[in-house]
Amino acid sequence: MSLIHPLRPGGRHGLSSRESRTPIGVAVAAVSRLAQSDLIDRVGLRKQAEQAVYVTTRNGFRVATAAGRQFARAGRRTAGTRPASGESRGVFDLTPTDDEEMLVQVARELAQEVLRPAASAADAACAAPAEVLVAAQEVGLSGLGVPEPLGGIMEDRSAMAGALVAEALAQGDMGLAVATLAPGAVATAISLWGTEAQQQTYLPAFTGSAVPAAALAIAEPTVLFDAFAPATTARRDGDGFVLDGVKSAVVRGAEAELFVVAASLDGTPALFLVESGTHGLEVEADPSMGVRAAGLSRLHLTGVRLGADALLGDTEAxxxxxxxxxxxxxxxxxxxxxxxxxxxxxxxxxxxxxxxxxxxxxxxxxxxxxxxxxxxxxxxxxxxxxxxxxxxxxxxxxxxxxxxxxxxxxxxxxxxxxxxxxxxxxxxxxxxxxxxxxxxxxxxxxxxxxxxx
Missing domain, CATH: 1.20.140.10 (Butyryl-CoA Dehydrogenase, subunit A, domain 3)
Structure with a gap:
């Protein structure tokens, strides 16, 4: 019997016209249809419309980030915890454990039955099909790095299991693997370095039935980018912080509800939790040569104000x-x-x-x-x-x-x-x-x- 939940009845591995379109894609399509209309000739706007199509296709629309869910600050009552380190076997043995092997089998089946058939259409559309994201959610990929007491699926740290799962998924398609693993990356970051309040606020969403789109935002559109010297800045402002800068290669940025943003604080790189819908956040398409199915975007931060509780981890890098x-x-x-x-x-x-x-x-x-x-x-x-x-x-x-x-x-x-x-x-x-x-x-x-x- 298949380990993967079946796709919805009547669904396709490819992209439907409705599901394949992000807000940016819909905007591009709308402008393209306008340019083909006879109406713009009658009102004398042909030149302006053609210019709009050119600029939109080249750069993409820049729009406000999606209005995300309201993460409950009260959270649940489960105490915060950190993933425990695995025990050494005392020998050089990379043989997967029984639990890891079971995860790999599920991931391989997901890759072959769901990711591989959808890969070509997703690459062309620069977006992951809803069926793929739902299937990944149903097998619990987002909870891989969350400690078991907080609703996750692993007792110990999951780096080895994560590597095996990522390898298996990429055999289906790298772009779709990135799209399905991105929310789990945010959940893992909060599990490893989040305070008890941050874990109680955000982690329940990643172990529930409606996992939010979420993304790490570390890369920047600069030549010879150095991850340990981000140009995005975070300055202290009263009890909180103000972020300014541009991040690139943000997975599913147009629909993400939570970002982990890298910024330089007092000359030292640090991580910040930023919810979508925060004033000063804008997103635009960032189509790339490869990994196109991940729906990569640029995230613009202009005077984004955050509270003191937005800092994730320490200030010593x-x-x-x-x-x-x-x-x-x-x-x-x-x-x-x-x-x-x-x-x-x-x-x-x-x-x-x-x-x-x-x-x-x-x-x-x-x-x-x-x-x-x-x-x-x-x-x-x-x-x-x-x-x-x-x-x-x-x-x-x-x-x-x-x-x-x-x-x-x-x-x-x-x-x-x-x-x-x-x-x-x-x-x-x-x-x-x-x-x-x-x-x-x-x-x-x-x-x-x-x-x-």
Whole structure:
């Protein structure tokens, strides 16, 4: 029996015209229809309408963030807690536990039955279908990093389980994996560094039946962006803070109800909880080369006033540094999963594609290229799992995640390129998914935030 809840009757894996449109997409479509109307010629507005279509398509609309739910400040009465570190087994053993293996099986089924069939349409629409988001919510992905006493599904820290789940989901599609994991990243951040009041206020929403869209906002649209020197600023103002700046690559920003925003406070990076609908927040489309199904947006913060309770974690950048490391670890896991998808696809392709009377896999140049993908992929996986294992046990994993990120950035892009090359002309067209995987794999070295383990 399937572990994944079935999609709604009559639903499609693709995007319906209603479900695929974000507020920004609806606005673009409206302006496009206006430009095609004869009415604007009669009233002499043809030139202005065509200019509006050009600007909108290029830059996207900039609109206020979605009016989010009212998070109950009273919260529930459960005391706050932190995820416990896992126990060391005393040996170098990366074998998943029974609980982790069960999660992986569910994630693999979700990836193959739901994410993979919806990936192409979601990439074209720059939005995740509602069916995919609902399916991910029903299997409890948002509660992966929440402690069990607060309604989560794991007893200990979930970095290893998160890495395994992210890898499995990315075998379906990296963009949709990012879209489904983004709310859980916010819940994990609050679980790890939130005060008791913050946990009681926000975490119940992530373990309930209507999980809010939520996103980390760390990256910025600047050349050679340094995650540890954000240009977005937070200045003290009375008992609270005022934030100013621009964040990029914000997952599902147009519909997000809660953001974790990185900003420089007194010269030190810090994290802040910002609810959508807060005065001074605006969002615009930020379409990218890859990971398009995640619905990436830019978040503009202009004089955003927050209370003292909006600070998440400390002011010494300890929590912030761990957030960045866990985010980079998540991207490594996503890279491994997408790389595995490439390997599985090209193996079948080169064994089935014939030239001069034999499969092209019989040619050494082809066979060696496939073997190189498998070798590099296994190295990426082992480095990523080692970093995740140390994070789960509460040990320092700075070196391990640095090595994993460097290898995944370099070899991940190479795997994508080789995948396209092995398919020849077929690798260049959208009939085959390798061109999308190639675009997605190029995101690993430039993305900061968005997801976290």
């Amino acid at each position: 300890t929590a912030y540094a761990e957030c960045v490391r866990l985010s980079r670890l998540a991207w490594c896991a996503l890279t491994v999963g997408t790389g595995q998808a490439v390997l599985d696809y090209v193996k079948d392709y080169v064994n089935g594609r014939e030239a001069f009377g034999e499969p092209i896999s019989h040619r050494q140049s082809v066979a060696f290229m496939v073997a190189d993908i498998a070798i590099e992929l296994q190295a990426m996986r082992l480095l990523t799992w080692k970093a995740a294992s140390r994070a789960t046990r509460g040990e320092d994993f700075t070196r391990e995640v640095g090595l994993a990120r460097q290898l995944c950035t370099e070899k991940g892009m190479r795997i994508g390129l080789d995948g396209v090359q092995l398919l020849g002309g077929h690798g260049f067209v959208k009939e085959h998914p390798v061109e999308r995987w190639y675009r997605d794999l190029r995101a690993v070295g430039v993305m900061e935030g968005a997801v976290m383990l």
